[in-house]
Amino acid sequence: MALTTSALMHSNSLFSLPSSHHSPSRTHLLTQSWFRTRIRTRTISLSIANAQVDVRKEDIVIVGAGIAGLATAVSLQRLGVRSLVFEQADSLRTGGTSLTLFKNGWRVLDAIGVGSELRTQFLEIQGMVIKSADGRELRSFKFKEEDESQEVRAVERRILLDTLANQLPPDAISFDSKLAKIEKSGGGETLLEFMDGTRISAKIVIGCDGIRSPVAKWMGFPEPKYVGHCAFRGLAFYPDGQPFEPRVNYIYGRGVRGGYVPVSSTKVYWFVCFNSPSPGPKITDSSVLKNQTGEIVRNWPSELLKIIDLTPDDTILRNPLVDRWLWPAIRPQASAGRVVLVAIRSQASAGRVVLVGDAWHPMTPNLGQGACCALEDAVVLAKKLAEAIKSGTTSVEDAFKSYGSERWPRIFPLTIRANLVGTILQSDNPVVCSVRDNVVVPKLVRLGPMLEHTNFEFEPL
Numbered sequence: 001m002a003l004t005t006s007a008l009m010h011s012n013s014l015f016s017l018p019s020s021h022h023s024p025s026r027t028h029l030l031t032q033s034w035f036r037t038r039i040r041t042r043t044i045s046l047s048i049a050n051a052q053v054d055v056r057k058e059d060i061v062i063v064g065a066g067i068a069g070l071a072t073a074v075s076l077q078r079l080g081v082r083s084l085v086f087e088q089a090d091s092l093r094t095g096g097t098s099l100t101l102f103k104n105g106w107r108v109l110d111a112i113g114v115g116s117e118l119r120t121q122f123l124e125i126q127g128m129v130i131k132s133a134d135g136r137e138l139r140s141f142k143f144k145e146e147d148e149s150q151e152v153r154a155v156e157r158r159i160l161l162d163t164l165a166n167q168l169p170p171d172a173i174s175f176d177s178k179l180a181k182i183e184k185s186g187g188g189e190t191l192l193e194f195m196d197g198t199r200i201s202a203k204i205v206i207g208c209d210g211i212r213s214p215v216a217k218w219m220g221f222p223e224p225k226y227v228g229h230c231a232f233r234g235l236a237f238y239p240d241g242q243p244f245e246p247r248v249n250y251i252y253g254r255g256v257r258g259g260y261v262p263v264s265s266t267k268v269y270w271f272v273c274f275n276s277p278s279p280g281p282k283i284t285d286s287s288v289l290k291n292q293t294g295e296i297v298r299n300w301p302s303e304l305l306k307i308i309d310l311t312p313d314d315t316i317l318r319n320p321l322v323d324r325w326l327w328p329a330i331r332p333q334a335s336a337g338r339v340v341l342v343a344i345r346s347q348a349s350a351g352r353v354v355l356v357g358d359a360w361h362p363m364t365p366n367l368g369q370g371a372c373c374a375l376e377d378a379v380v381l382a383k384k385l386a387e388a389i390k391s392g393t394t395s396v397e398d399a400f401k402s403y404g405s406e407r408w409p410r411i412f413p414l415t416i417r418a419n420l421v422g423t424i425l426q427s428d429n430p431v432v433c434s435v436r437d438n439v440v441v442p443k444l445v446r447l448g449p450m451l452e453h454t455n456f457e458f459e460p461l
């Protein structure tokens with residue numbers, strides 16, 4: 001695990017900050033009850049560490065250096081709270097394509113100090129156009145005509161992650177650190193065991209480990225469900241400049257949907273979403289993925305095919321789409337030969353372990369809100385956690401509950417809505433497709449209500 005001794009020493013301060021954030025609050029912070037308790041615990045923990053040399057003590061551990069993990073670490077840092085991020089991969093996920101961020105995402109990126117830097121690298125998208133598979137334009141919209149404050153840009157995931165990581169001290173992320181096991185340990189702490197044998201007892205654990213989150217599994221969440229369609233996506237490269245207007249282009253077919261959007265002056269993001277009764281085998285050969293995508297849209301107007309052709313193989317991905325509906329409900333479960341009713345877990349936290357982003361609420365990408373909501377989660381959680389630590393009047397457990405109660409009414413309906421939108425748009429029923437293409441899209445759809453969910457208010461950091 002790539003974490004240096006200096007990182008450990010650095011991590012000894014829960015309130016370690018870049019210089020601009022130090023005073024005047026630091027002196028005040030050091031007098032707070034959480035910190036006093038911490039110093040006491042540290043003394044005890046040192047003696048435990050001598051006895052159990054293989055268990056390291058940490059204050060706040062974030063599992064996963066994706067958008068949620070990095071945005072949470074940066075938000076906490078801006079509030080004067082130090083955390084350590086543990087990522088299973090050997091570097092930030094440099095592969096991957098792009099994602100579209102709406103104004104709610106940009107507001108968070110501004111709040112954590114990276115909005116301006118990212119804006120200079122990605123085009124602002126002015127509107128969207130919807131076409132049928134035979135090339136007919138069904139409808140077009142301009143974002144600002146509906147909402148002056150709307151901001152839409154497709155960003156490269158790699159650059160977004162790098163930009164967030166660059167806000168953190170170099171030793172804040174530990175790579176090659178795959179969480180293998182998690183269990184309760186004494187004093188309300190949580191014991192984390194990593195694949196390389198490293199063991200950490202953490203006061204606070206923030207699970208940002210994505211859709212297959214081991215932390216969520218340990219907390220009792222069921223696996224996300226496959227929704228019946230898969231997505232191919234890629235990032236086409238035009239060395240001499242891409243020719244497209246800054247618009248999102250959607251193409252609706254029968255049981256297949258595609259689209260593309262310019263990302264920058266040389267890159268264009270595209271996706272193709274198709275129905276499949278099962279997620280199918282994992283394919284890693286990207287030339288196979290490219291051929292499969294081309295096959296699916298071969299009878300469509302040639303523009304999308306040309307974009308796919310100009311895509312470097314290593315940027316093409318195929319994902320089965322999944323989600324998890326966080327019903328606050330009970331379900332029957334077989335236990336010892338009897339059927340009993342058990343509560344389905346929907347709360348974001350258990351004690352001092354909490355989930356952020358896809359780890360808590362995997363949703364389908366039909367509204368382009370998964371990453372935007374992960375960013376929202378990050379700032380809301382960081383604010384509440386930092387306040388609990390600083391004031392000492394609210395416990396960390398209560399801060400996490402408050403985060404869960406505030407975020408649940410936001411993300412639960414979005415998860416369902418994203419799923420329903422996908423189900424309608426992926427229909428292969430000829431009557432449904434005809435009504436969609438001739439009535440609903442040209443005459444009924446209004447952009448304002450469709451993007452209402454991008455309004456998001458939060459307390460400044």
Ligand SMILES: Cc1cc2nc3c(=O)[nH]c(=O)nc-3n(C[C@H](O)[C@H](O)[C@H](O)COP(=O)(O)OP(=O)(O)OC[C@H]3O[C@@H](n4cnc5c(N)ncnc54)[C@H](O)[C@@H]3O)c2cc1C
Pocket residue numbers: 063064065066067068069086087088089093098099100101177178179180208209210211212213214231233319356357358359365367368369370371372373374
């Ligand atoms: C096809 C598609 C298109 C999308 N388009 C958009 C879009 O346009 N707009 C939008 O807002 N959202 C979009 N999304 C959703 C968005 O990608 C996710 O919501 C977002 O990436 C969630 O971020 P995260 O940090 O929660 O999870 P992830 O990005 O999955 O990050 C999780 C991290 O945890 C690490 N990890 C996992 N397990 C472990 C472990 N055991 N130990 C240590 N580390 C671990 C992983 O390596 C990873 O780095 C799209 C999703 C898909 C599938």
